[in-house]
Amino acid sequence: MSTVARPLPSSSRVPGWVGSLASTDHKRIGLNMGLCSLFFFLVGGLMALMMRTQLAQPATHFVSDETYNELFTMHGSTMIYLFVTPMALALGMYLVPLQIGAARIAWPRIAVSGFWVWLAGGVVMQSGWLTEEGAGRAGWFAYVPLSNSSNTPGVGQDLWTLGVLLAAVGMTLIAACLLATIASRRAPGMSVLRMPVFAWTSFVSVLMVVGSFPVLVVTMALLYAERSGAHIYVGSEGVIDYQDMFWFFGHPVVYVMFFPYLGCAAEAIAVNAHKRWFGYKAFVLSMLAFSALSMSVWSHHMFTTGGVTNQYFAFTSTMLVVPAGIEYFDMIGTLIGGALVMRVSMLFALGFFIQFLIGGLSGIFIASPVLDYQAQASYMIVAHFHYTLFAGSVFGFFAGVYHWFPKITGAFLRESIGRVHLVLLAIGTNMTFGPMFVLGEEGMTRRIAEYPQHPGWGTLNLIESIGAGIIAVAVAVFLFNVWVSLRERVPAGDDPWHGHTLEWATSSPPPRLNFERPLPPITSYAPLLDLRERAARDAGAAS
Amino acid sequence: MTAGALVFSHADETLALVVTRTEYKRLFDIYVPIAIGVFVVIVALVLFAVLRFRRRPAERAARRHENNPLEATYALVLLGVVVFLLYLTFRAEHRVDAVAAEERPQLEVNVTGAKWEWHFNYPGYGINRYSGTVGHEALVVPVDEAIRFRLVSLDVIHELWVPELRYKHDLIPGYPQAMTLTFPQRGTFSGECAEFCGLYHSRMIFTVDAVSPSEFRAWTRSEAAMAHASEPAPAGADRSLADRSRS
Amino acid sequence: MRGGALPVIVWGCLLGALMATNAIWTGDTIQIGDYAYAMLTIVTIVLALALTSRRRALRRGAPERDERPEAVPDISFGAALAAVGFAALIFGLAFGHFFIYFGAGLMVLGLARVGAELRSQRRTVELHRTSSPSPAQVRRERAP
Numbered sequence: 040m041s042t043v044a045r046p047l048p049s050s051s052r053v054p055g056w057v058g059s060l061a062s063t064d065h066k067r068i069g070l071n072m073g074l075c076s077l078f079f080f081l082v083g084g085l086m087a088l089m090m091r092t093q094l095a096q097p098a099t100h101f102v103s104d105e106t107y108n109e110l111f112t113m114h115g116s117t118m119i120y121l122f123v124t125p126m127a128l129a130l131g132m133y134l135v136p137l138q139i140g141a142a143r144i145a146w147p148r149i150a151v152s153g154f155w156v157w158l159a160g161g162v163v164m165q166s167g168w169l170t171e172e173g174a175g176r177a178g179w180f181a182y183v184p185l186s187n188s189s190n191t192p193g194v195g196q197d198l199w200t201l202g203v204l205l206a207a208v209g210m211t212l213i214a215a216c217l218l219a220t221i222a223s224r225r226a227p228g229m230s231v232l233r234m235p236v237f238a239w240t241s242f243v244s245v246l247m248v249v250g251s252f253p254v255l256v257v258t259m260a261l262l263y264a265e266r267s268g269a270h271i272y273v274g275s276e277g278v279i280d281y282q283d284m285f286w287f288f289g290h291p292v293v294y295v296m297f298f299p300y301l302g303c304a305a306e307a308i309a310v311n312a313h314k315r316w317f318g319y320k321a322f323v324l325s326m327l328a329f330s331a332l333s334m335s336v337w338s339h340h341m342f343t344t345g346g347v348t349n350q351y352f353a354f355t356s357t358m359l360v361v362p363a364g365i366e367y368f369d370m371i372g373t374l375i376g377g378a379l380v381m382r383v384s385m386l387f388a389l390g391f392f393i394q395f396l397i398g399g400l401s402g403i404f405i406a407s408p409v410l411d412y413q414a415q416a417s418y419m420i421v422a423h424f425h426y427t428l429f430a431g432s433v434f435g436f437f438a439g440v441y442h443w444f445p446k447i448t449g450a451f452l453r454e455s456i457g458r459v460h461l462v463l464l465a466i467g468t469n470m471t472f473g474p475m476f477v478l479g480e481e482g483m484t485r486r487i488a489e490y491p492q493h494p495g496w497g498t499l500n501l502i503e504s505i506g507a508g509i510i511a512v513a514v515a516v517f518l519f520n521v522w523v524s525l526r527e528r529v530p531a532g533d534d535p536w537h538g539h540t541l542e543w544a545t546s547s548p549p550p551r552l553n554f555e556r557p558l559p560p561i562t563s564y565a566p567l568l569d570l571r572e573r574a575a576r577d578a579g580a581a582s
Numbered sequence: 583m584t585a586g587a588l589v590f591s592h593a594d595e596t597l598a599l600v601v602t603r604t605e606y607k608r609l610f611d612i613y614v615p616i617a618i619g620v621f622v623v624i625v626a627l628v629l630f631a632v633l634r635f636r637r638r639p640a641e642r643a644a645r646r647h648e649n650n651p652l653e654a655t656y657a658l659v660l661l662g663v664v665v666f667l668l669y670l671t672f673r674a675e676h677r678v679d680a681v682a683a684e685e686r687p688q689l690e691v692n693v694t695g696a697k698w699e700w701h702f703n704y705p706g707y708g709i710n711r712y713s714g715t716v717g718h719e720a721l722v723v724p725v726d727e728a729i730r731f732r733l734v735s736l737d738v739i740h741e742l743w744v745p746e747l748r749y750k751h752d753l754i755p756g757y758p759q760a761m762t763l764t765f766p767q768r769g770t771f772s773g774e775c776a777e778f779c780g781l782y783h784s785r786m787i788f789t790v791d792a793v794s795p796s797e798f799r800a801w802t803r804s805e806a807a808m809a810h811a812s813e814p815a816p817a818g819a820d821r822s823l824a825d826r827s828r829s
Numbered sequence: 830m831r832g833g834a835l836p837v838i839v840w841g842c843l844l845g846a847l848m849a850t851n852a853i854w855t856g857d858t859i860q861i862g863d864y865a866y867a868m869l870t871i872v873t874i875v876l877a878l879a880l881t882s883r884r885r886a887l888r889r890g891a892p893e894r895d896e897r898p899e900a901v902p903d904i905s906f907g908a909a910l911a912a913v914g915f916a917a918l919i920f921g922l923a924f925g926h927f928f929i930y931f932g933a934g935l936m937v938l939g940l941a942r943v944g945a946e947l948r949s950q951r952r953t954v955e956l957h958r959t960s961s962p963s964p965a966q967v968r969r970e971r972a973p
Contacts, residue, residue, distance in 0.1 A: 403613070
């Protein structure tokens with residue numbers, strides 16, 4: 040595929056917004072999916088605020104028990120199925136073809152279908168709120184037998200089940216399309232060992248998606264059949280089997296919700312350090328190991344069931360230390376010796392690495408069954424995954440946003456407003472999720488609409504609820520930043536940050552077929568940096 | 583049965599009872615300092631890099647971008663840490679799961695969980711205690727004795743958690759299981775259902791009164807005496823476990 | 830399309846080793862089944878790559894230039910329609926037979942439309958091949 044694609048002029052036009060809904064341009068699909076994911080983030084965030092209001096004190100009675108159970112189910116489901124995961128895929132859909140020098144994606148119609156099936160799944164899932172018995176309320180994981188039709192009756196839970204199924208199908212289609220693109224549309228010279236860091240994180244993520252999301256589709260289909268009267272998950276074996284199948288998806292998904300944002304933070308750090316990412320080959324190998332391991336740890340969610348061999352999963356879960364350590368080594372190696380510019384994207388990226396570390400270390404803690412026997416189903420787990428997914432991935436997400444916003448829109452995001460956004464978000468995040476470690480250790484169970492009077496619990500929960508309010512303010516500041524930056528545009532040009540990778544070698548935003556000028560020679564995973572370094576060397580040699 | 587059992591059986595057993603809280607604390611006291619140490623080192627390195635290397639001209643950025651021998655060595659060191667942590671974990675888990683299961687219990691308690699109440703039955707004494715949405719009768723236990731809890735669920739998955747003991751286990755419908763716990767000190771402790779089980783999951787709580795063995799025997803005798811007076815089921819337990827277990 | 834299969838093969842080997850360890854350590858049928866599905870995906874991907882690119886996928890190195898002209902679809906109402914139809918069909922399982930039929934109908938319409946789009950794409954490439962001398966140009970194709 041020639042990477043210089045010169046389109047012939049088209050003779051007629053389809054109305055702009057209608058066409059953009061069915062566009063086969065990967066940038067449009069990525070934007071559509073990303074904007075919808077952001078909308079769902081706000082919806083899920085609203086649910087979180089309602090939950091935190093309920094929990095601010097021991098007996099607020101802000102919502103009924105039933106509503107609270109719907110809230111935590113839908114909050115988790117919205118954040119996982121409709122925000123963090125699809126946003127990761129959307130970022131990949133937008134950026135990976137650019138980074139690998141492709142003019143377009145492979146299988147564009149599959150990508151269009153994938154977006155629409157996913158979006159429909161989100162709508163179907165949320166439509167449960169409008170039903171008589173309410174939205175899904177058996178948890179985002181819907182264990183049997185609680186999630187069957189006798190224990191959780193009503194069409195809202197049915198709609199939840201089908202909504203998850205559709206969302207999973209949609210995301211699998213998007214991932215398959217990205218895999219095909221990476222396999223078949225890399226530019227001449229772009230060997231797999233010259234793919235940029237973000238592209239590699241997306242690559243292993245889509246491998247995990249196609250390798251595990253279809254299992255969720257089957258699990259949900261069988262759950263729906265069970266709710267319609269079939270006897271699928273029968274007896275105690277059915278209970279364990281459901282969990283084995285669900286978590287075979289349920290663990291890899293959290294790595295899909297982590298790796299691409301690690302890629303965002305890595306790209307932001309490298310560019311802002313004026314230094315290519317350190318230890319690329321070790322990084323690539325460790326990403327392959329990391330993702331293979333992530334497919335092998337799932338029953339650590341089942342340590343207390345007595346139905347699995349805890350030691351195998353303690354082994355695989357603790358082994359995660361090795362690839363994770365390599366990522367941190369590479370991050371430090373990139374920073375040291377660099378020429379660091381502390382832009383907002385860099386600050387968010389550093390925030391990602393530091394805060395994610397808290398989540399990751401707590402993960403190694405609970406990888407030990409004896410420690411997990413205390414922590415499981417308590418607020419320690421809630422703290423752990425919010426540190427990895429929110430204090431980690433969402434900070435990585437914002438690093439990516441501040442880094443690539445100029446490329447996508449042609450305008451800068453305001454740095455000054457960005458700093459306010461960052462500081463508020465950091466304060467709010469740690470206020471909300473830090474005390475949860477203490478509460479969990481002291482015995483506060485998760486998924487409870489009310490907690491008993493215990494010394495200190497009311498105070499800690501109040502601090503957490505105030506923190507959640509601060510997070511909301513921070514998000515509002517971000518939205519304000521976007522609005523201001525688009526209204527009074529400060530043009531960014533093609534390559535405002537002196538980027539390393541091919542997306543910076545085209546206009547902002549890129550044209551329909553991505554590259555109108557010939558690509559620079561692809562000599563490594565940082566081709567633009569290679570060019571600059573060679574030019575500096577030649578200039579030095581000439582003088 | 584498992585690799586851990588093969589490696590550790592007869593290696594670390596003592597005559598003392600397995601105390602889950604002690605096993606947890608031993609691991610906690612190693613895992614947490616290591617984690618804090620790692621965190622401090624990484625943050626210090628990041629801070630050092632940020633302070634030392636910012637506001638430099640871009641041309642001064644170093645060109646070296648890999649050190650594979652160093653990374654390989656580092657990976658091996660990490661692997662060593664993993665092996666160390668796994669050794670400690672497997673040893674503790676063997677004690678908590680396998681060794682404790684082989685202790686001869688001095689007391690047996692049948693635990694039945696159903697939405698949204700706990701039924702504790704002492705088969706040796708014919709005593710029944712109920713807690714949850716039906717009311718709150720404490721589970722009374724003797725300290726320093728191995729207590730075997732037989733766990734049964736009548737409907738959905740529940741989970742018995744006593745945070746004081748740092749231990750919980752699932753009650754899975756159709757899959758009766760047993761766990762063995764020892765309370766190392768007297769007191770009143772909270773207990774809860776830790777697996778989301780539906781509408782009133784948050785009300786499925788209980789308390790544990792851990793008393794001295796002599797107080798426990800005295801309590802069983804007084805309970806037996808009161809049972810002769812045909813005590814009715816606790817108030818509000820219309821369709822509750824209390825009735826179901828009596829039929 | 831060179832080298833695309835190699836990382837997938839490496840990943841497959843890592844996963845295979847973990848699967849074998851699990852099988853020996855736990856002997857748990859459903860867990861082996863889970864792993865087996867993932868291995869099946871890997872095998873399918875590698876086979877698909879090997880068959881479509883005839884051994885180039887398995888060779889190390891960077892892709893070469895490919896000067897074949899392509900028709901690039903701009904929009905695909907067919908794909909969007911088929912997707913919404915599929916979702917409506919699934920929604921209908923919970924909410925009423927009307928949606929099942931409606932969704933199936935939309936799917937058929939959408940897939941038919943996709944067929945038409947693909948035919949138009951192929952026609953464009955053929956026309957271009959017979960008329961234009963420059964192989965490096967790509968025509969942007971609008972759905973009819």
